[in-house]
Structure formats: C-alpha cells, structure tokens
Amino acid sequence: MNKVVVTGLGWTTALGSQLQTVWERLVEGQTGIRDLPVEYPLKNTLAGFLPDSDIAEPKARLLDLTQRTAKAALDDARVAVSGQNPRQFLIAGTSLGYRLDSLAFHQDPLHEWVVTTAQQLGLQPLALSTACSSGSDALMLGAYLIRAGLADTCVCGGADILGRSKRLAHTALGTMSATRLRAFDQHHDGTLLGEGAGFLVLERQGQEARKPYAYLLGCGSANDAAGLTAPDEQGTGIRLALDRSLEEAGIHRNQIGLVNAHGSGTLTNDRVESAAYADYFSGYQPIVFATKGAFGHTLGATGALEAIALVKSLQTGVVPPIHGLETPIANLDFRLPVGTALQAQAQIGLSLTIGFGGFNTSLVFQRYS
Structure with a gap:
C-alpha cells in the first residue's frame, strides 16, 4: 500500500499566516481572540478574526482565504502543479462558509468555492462539508485516494469565515462563552468563534521534493447519531473513531504520545471528550493539548489547523500551552501544558475533531525521521 507523507503546511489564523511565526506565538501562549464589536446582540463580542x-x-x-492558504502549503511542499494532471487534487471543506449572511449567495452550490479555487491553483477539485470535522475529513479523503493509487498529491484542509449568523446562532444555542474560551478548565463556560484556513499537502512517499514533516498513518471516523448539536454523552462515537484510526495505523493506544484535542470549551463537549480520553487511554498518559483558545473555534477549518499544530509539535518536540487553562477539570488526568509549553519527544500523535451532527474524526500522525 502507498504510504502517505505530509510535505507542506499552510495556515491563516487569528495569530497570523506565516507558518513559523504563528507556531512561535502558539508556543508562547498568545491568543488571537480579541474584541470584534457588532450592532446586533451577542453573548460575547470576542472572536478570533x-x-x-x-x-x-x-x-x-x-x-x-482558501486560495492563499492552499498556495502557501503548495509552496512549502515545493510541488510543481500541472493544471492538466488528474492525480493532483484540492480537497477542501467548510461548515456553511459564506452562505448564511447573503441573500445573493445562500443558494450557491456547496462545491462552487472549491471548484473556483482549484481552477486558480491548477488542481482537481473535491468539496465536502461535515461541520467542524470538515478539515479533518478532507485529510482523510486525501489519504485514502493516495493509498488507493488514485492520486499522487492532495492539498487537503478547510476554511471558514466569521459571520453574523454563526455568532448569533451560537449565542442562541447557549454554546458561546460569556467570558473567554477555557478548554478543559473548571471554569469553562463555552466557546468563542474564529475564522481561518489550514491546508496540508499529502503526497505518495517516494515522489516528494523535500523532506516530509510526518507520515499520516491512519484515519478513523464515526457518527454519534445522537442529535443535531449535542454529542453522545457516552462518547461512543469518539472511541469508535479512535479505534478505527489506530487500527488503520497498525498501532496500539499506548504508542500515542500526544493528543491535539477538540477542546471547544463548552461544558458538554469538554466533559464528554475528557471522559472518553480518561477511559480510552487509562494508564497510558499521553500529553493532551488544544488550540482553540489561541485561534477561536474556526468551525470547518479547525480540524486542519489542529492537524498542523500536531505535526509541528511532533516535528519540534514542543507542545504549546492550552491558552486559558488554569485549573484542569477532574477527569482529564494527563500531562497538560498549563501556562507554559512542554518538551515532549513524542513519535506518534493523534488529532481529534468533534462536529455538530455527531461527526467524529481521528487522524494519526508519526514524526518523520
């Protein structure tokens, strides 16, 4: 079977867009969430814009946003793009992107923005939308195409933007924080939205033009089938996604040294996710970190941004602190980067995303050496 390597990274975030600069700001514990006043009533006007x-x-x-971030990832990978190559893909996901706040655009086909961007870049387009798991599912699809011998290069990720409807919706749902985003903290009270994009270049090993960052070893997904917004309280879908990703990777859970968690900061998500980890990794103690306190919850882009952060952590041996975390909740009894970055020479890590509609996606990466 063809092995999948990560050869290019690109992100545009509330902390900036230069790969190394954003990484350094993450490691320093900075946040891009700041006040974004609007004329309509919100529970909180803070956002990661x-x-x-x-x-x-x-x-x-x-x-x-999509075009320049995907182009940055391609440039980082030193990939030569041929507009007529049927084995080079742009695979991009979003939640509802730009459609919610415009009568002119609300009936646009879901795939149109991806087709337009792919044409600009000279790639074949594939679009998907699985709520907050969109960016992760784009990576999973790209990995499967490469392993199956149907693609050589896949630029995979997600993009999403802030808008009135999304901020109003999370205010109405009660998922927006009244204070600040504090994932896994005893005083957490909700999430804060952000916008951004993240793309990773996946290639079939043996054709890369530069030394890869990592292997993408395995992918797994599952759906809770429990509700439109609330996750399964038992975390069954999370554990099933983890099982499937580790089985595909051919590794045991005690080989996972690092977890980039979804860490949305909501009471329900943090409780369910932390309980799932406590059960799943009982006795193994990987380091757990999260990045939404720095970027905001970027919806369809979050899975790709978190995958990049995990790859950078594996590559550098540094785990960024969880911004806003001061007093961890009781059942997350792992090594946590509280207040400052941790040094960790983990070889294998996973990134988990949890989306509205019950979507759960787990991606397993191994440091390239």
Whole structure:
C-alpha cells in the first residue's frame, strides 16, 4: 500500500499566516481572540478574526482565504502543479462558509468555492462539508485516494469565515462563552468563534521534493447519531473513531504520545471528550493539548489547523500551552501544558475533531525521521 507523507503546511489564523511565526506565538501562549464589536446582540463580542484581511464581502473573503492558504502549503511542499494532471487534487471543506449572511449567495452550490479555487491553483477539485470535522475529513479523503493509487498529491484542509449568523446562532444555542474560551478548565463556560484556513499537502512517499514533516498513518471516523448539536454523552462515537484510526495505523493506544484535542470549551463537549480520553487511554498518559483558545473555534477549518499544530509539535518536540487553562477539570488526568509549553519527544500523535451532527474524526500522525 502507498504510504502517505505530509510535505507542506499552510495556515491563516487569528495569530497570523506565516507558518513559523504563528507556531512561535502558539508556543508562547498568545491568543488571537480579541474584541470584534457588532450592532446586533451577542453573548460575547470576542472572536478570533483575521488581522491581515480587509475583504468584507463574504464570498470573496472565503475564496481569497482558501486560495492563499492552499498556495502557501503548495509552496512549502515545493510541488510543481500541472493544471492538466488528474492525480493532483484540492480537497477542501467548510461548515456553511459564506452562505448564511447573503441573500445573493445562500443558494450557491456547496462545491462552487472549491471548484473556483482549484481552477486558480491548477488542481482537481473535491468539496465536502461535515461541520467542524470538515478539515479533518478532507485529510482523510486525501489519504485514502493516495493509498488507493488514485492520486499522487492532495492539498487537503478547510476554511471558514466569521459571520453574523454563526455568532448569533451560537449565542442562541447557549454554546458561546460569556467570558473567554477555557478548554478543559473548571471554569469553562463555552466557546468563542474564529475564522481561518489550514491546508496540508499529502503526497505518495517516494515522489516528494523535500523532506516530509510526518507520515499520516491512519484515519478513523464515526457518527454519534445522537442529535443535531449535542454529542453522545457516552462518547461512543469518539472511541469508535479512535479505534478505527489506530487500527488503520497498525498501532496500539499506548504508542500515542500526544493528543491535539477538540477542546471547544463548552461544558458538554469538554466533559464528554475528557471522559472518553480518561477511559480510552487509562494508564497510558499521553500529553493532551488544544488550540482553540489561541485561534477561536474556526468551525470547518479547525480540524486542519489542529492537524498542523500536531505535526509541528511532533516535528519540534514542543507542545504549546492550552491558552486559558488554569485549573484542569477532574477527569482529564494527563500531562497538560498549563501556562507554559512542554518538551515532549513524542513519535506518534493523534488529532481529534468533534462536529455538530455527531461527526467524529481521528487522524494519526508519526514524526518523520
């Protein structure tokens, strides 16, 4: 079977867009969440918005965000793109992207923005939308295409933008924090939204132009089938996704040294996710970290951004602190980067995303050596 390697990384976040600069800010414990006042009533006006984009119109904003982030990942991988190559793909996901806040665009086909961006980049387009697991599922699809011999290069990830409807919806759902995003903290009270994009270049091992960052060893997904927004209280879907990813990777759970958690900061998600880890990794104690306190909850982009953070952590041996975490909740009894970064020479780690609609996706990466 073809092995999948990660050869390029690109992200655009509330902390910036340069790969190394954003990573350094993460390690320093910085956050890009700041006040974004609006004229309509919200539970909280804090959000992780992009500091380097002055494009207000939502469709143009998403297209620009996707195109420049995917291009940064391609440049990082040193991939030569041929517009006529049927084995080079752009696989991109979002939640609802730009559609919610515009009468002009709300009936646009779900795939249109991906087709437009792929044409600009000279790649074949594939679009998907699985709520907050979209970016992770794009990576899973790319890995499967490469392993099956149907693709050589897949630029995979997600992009999403802030909008009035998304912020109002999370206010109405009660999932928005009244204070700040504090994943896995005893005083957590909700999430805060962000916007951004993340893309990873996956290639079939043996054709890469640069030394890879990591292997993508295994992927697993499952659906809770429990509700539109609330996860399964027993965490069954989470554990099933973890099982499937480790089985595909051919490893045991005690080989996982590092976990980039979903860590949304909501009472329900943090409780269910931490209980699932406590049960699943009982006695193995991987380091657990999370990045939403730095980026905000970027919805369809979050899985890709978290995959990049995990790959960088495996590559550098440094685990960024969980911004906002001061007093961990009781059942998350693992090594946690509280207040400062940790040194960790983990060889294998996983990134887990949990999405509305019951979507759970687990990705297992191994440091390249």
